[in-house]
Amino acid sequence: MNPKLNIKGRGAQKNTPNRFFELSHEVRDDFLEYCQKEGELVNKTKTQYLNVFPKTIVNKVTSPDVGMSYSMNMYQGCEHGCIYCYARNSHEFWGYSAGLDFERKILVKKDAPKLLETLLKKKSWKAKPIVMSGNTDCYQPAEKQFKITRQCLKVFLKYKHPVAIITKNALILRDLDILKALAKDNLIAVNVSITSLSEDTRRILEPRTTTIKKRLLVVKKLSENGIPVNVMLAPIIPSINSHEILPMAKAVSEAGALSIAHTIVRLNGAIGEIFTDWIKKTLPDRADKVLHQIESCHGGTLNESRYGVRMRGEGQIAQQINDLVLLARLKYFKNKIMPTLNRSLYEPNKNDQLKLF
Structure with a gap:
């Protein structure tokens, strides 16, 4: 492929058809050639922010493979553009593509803090950790403008309710003041995503994410301020970052992380087509090797959906990856443990809040 036709700064290089739509369109080669000759862009890559108004913000998680009971997402779609992101498929529910649309059409839930507080004020609600970013990153670039995540953290602090965060953006350090206040009562845990120690790998896998150096700094700063961090x-993608498991574990442990978790890449739904297109354009010399190794971890398919197997995989390569992670835990996290979040303060604090009205 001519590099001039690459959509720079994005992970996906195409818009896949939406499975819920009867009709679809394709970009023809003669149109691509015309754009190349005329110096015109094939795709408009500017990010759009679109306001949406859901009735609720907290979702119950029913999957037995995910270590959370409730999640909330302030944004749908994610400008980070991680090529492997499992959340891409959810964009189809909103009428968009899991490809480029997922990265450049970001749905913004400005009412999230209000909806969260409405939930926490309910007499029937019992304290259970709610994970911000169960689907898309709550500290993606949109957060710098809208500050919805920061507002939600203030609500959690007000009601002394336990909360966890998943992110790969250094913007989280902006909210260190609130995180420290939550940590005083053991109400916060942070999960930082780190997929490589190589900037070259990071740039192609996660084009609009913060650098690895800054992510390690996030782990260090949070840990120094008493905020527990899991990485x-x-x-883990065979032949892309699988060789980095031990070095990554060592680096994050030295930065202060208390634990690590992992999954083996699975390319369910439209992500299989998006990833295959991407790797053949980005890493053509090893594309077939990587795809076949991913398939070998999932019963010969890219699209893995079996509970209990989909996150850890099966077969020789998957076993090697899982064994390396186990070794990393024994070597670098032997005397470390993530604390259990405090649920005891919410109920009396909720009652105190209600007495004010």
Whole structure:
């Protein structure tokens, strides 16, 4: 492929058809050639922010493979553009593509803080950790403008309710003041995603994310301020970052992380087509090797959906990856443990809040 036709600064290089739509369109080669000759852009890459108004913001998680009971997402779609992101498929529910649309059409839920507080004020609600970014990163670039995540953290602090965060953006350090206040009562845990120690790998896998150096700094700063950090070495992709498991574990442990978790990449739904297109354009010399190794971890398919197997995989390569992570835990996290979040303060604090009205 002519590099001039690459969509720079984005992970996906195409818009896949939406499975819920009867009709679809394709970009023809003669149109691509015309754009190249005329010096015109094939795709408009500017990010759009679109306001949406859901009735609720907290979702119950029913999957047995995910270590959370409730999640909330302030944004749908994610400008980070991680090529492997499992959340891409959810964009189809909103009428968009899991490809480029996922990265450049960001749905913004400005009412999230209000909806969260409405939930926490309910007499029937019992304290259970709610994970921000169960689907898309709550500290993606949109947060710098809208500050919805910061507002939600203030609500959690007000009601002394436990909360966890998953992110790969250094913007989280902006909210260190609130995180420290939550940590005083053991109400916060942070999961930082680190998939490589190589900037070259990071740039192609996660084009609009913060640098690895800054992510390690996030782990260090949070840990120094008493905020417990788990690092997500996820996903592990054979022949791309699988050789980095031990070095990554060592680096994050030295930065102060208390634990690590991992998954083996799975390319469900439209992500299989998006990833295959991307790797053949980005890493053509090893594309087939990587795809076949991913398939070998998932019963010969890219699209893995079996509970209990989909996150850890099966077969020789998957076993090697899982064994390396186990070794990393024994070597670098032997005397470390993530604390259990405090649920005891919410109920009396909620009652005190209600007495004010």
